[in-house]
Amino acid sequence: MSQSKRLRIAIQKSGRLSKESQQLLKSCGVKFNVNEQRLIAHADNMPIDLLRVRDDDIPGLVMDGVVDLGIIGENVLEEEQIERQTLNKPSACTKLRELDFGSCRLSLAVPNEFEYKDATSLEGLRIATSYPNLLRRFMQEKGINYSDCMLKGSVEVAPRAGLSDGICDLVSTGATLEANGLYETEVIYRSMACVIQSNEDQTPEKQALIDKILSRMNGVIRARE
Numbered sequence: 001m002s003q004s005k006r007l008r009i010a011i012q013k014s015g016r017l018s019k020e021s022q023q024l025l026k027s028c029g030v031k032f033n034v035n036e037q038r039l040i041a042h043a044d045n046m047p048i049d050l051l052r053v054r055d056d057d058i059p060g061l062v063m064d065g066v067v068d069l070g071i072i073g074e075n076v077l078e079e080e081q082i083e084r085q086t087l088n089k090p091s092a093c094t095k096l097r098e099l100d101f102g103s104c105r106l107s108l109a110v111p112n113e114f115e116y117k118d119a120t121s122l123e124g125l126r127i128a129t130s131y132p133n134l135l136r137r138f139m140q141e142k143g144i145n146y147s148d149c150m151l152k153g154s155v156e157v158a159p160r161a162g163l164s165d166g167i168c169d170l171v172s173t174g175a176t177l178e179a180n181g182l183y184e185t186e187v188i189y190r191s192m193a194c195v196i197q198s199n200e201d202q203t204p205e206k207q208a209l210i211d212k213i214l215s216r217m218n219g220v221i222r223a224r225e
């Protein structure tokens with residue numbers, strides 16, 4: 001699969017990282033047009049194919065060597081890495097660089113009426129999250145027992161719906177927490193978008209293309225600072 005002569009880059013199809021991922025590649029001189037119905041977009045001027053997928057699929061595609069590069073939130077990368085280590089699946093890849101978008105934090109939050117002193121206040125609670133592995137790592141480090149409630153979406157409504165006592169979710173401005181009568185108590189992970197590379201051997205041509213894209217990214221991001 002990864003023996004394709006063209007460089008494969010996985011980016012988010014639609015969502016918070018997709019526009020900026022496409023924009024960054026365009027700023028690096030990769031010319032392509034996206035057809036919303038199509039999974040793959042071929043670059044016109046370089047041997048590069050863009051794979052447009054759900055963000056959750058990107059780390060696995062890179063770790064399995066199905067694609068060469070991926071643009072992904074560090075939160076999703078780290079969550080998948082812990083998950084795969086637990087399951088003894090390939091979990092290695094190389095982070096080439098952090099990017100200048102996708103900033104957020106994974107935080108614990110509780111209802112406004114909850115009296116929070118420190119992390120031990122969470123002992124025995126049920127926490128709703130889409131990030132069970134990052135949550136478990138934090139709670140184990142603190143030695144806190146808890147139960148989780150796995151939700152892929154609408155995490156912020158779980159306490160009001162009586163599904164959980166608190167949540168562990170991504171926060172950027174804090175407006176969603178506030179709108180749902182919750183407040184942030186602990187930041188457990190800080191995240192940005194990043195570029196990752198598969199650890200599979202590359203042909204010299206493909207590696208040279210990766211080096212060229214990365215060097216252009218460095219220039220583009222430096223110019224935006």
Ligand code: PRT
Binds near residue numbers: 014072169
């Ligand atoms: O469909 P697909 O699976 O690809 O997308 P998705 O729905 O899983 O992800 P998406 O597009 O919502 O987010 C993609 C990535 O953007 C995340 O994995 C993060 O790396 C990054 N990111 C940055 C964020 C946010 N900021 C963010 N604020 N992802 C989600 N949020 C959500 C958060 O979950 C909460 O619902 O925004 C809400 C909080 O925002 P504030 O501003 O109200 O605090």
Ligand code: ZN
Binds near residue numbers: 054
């Ligand atoms: Zn997702």
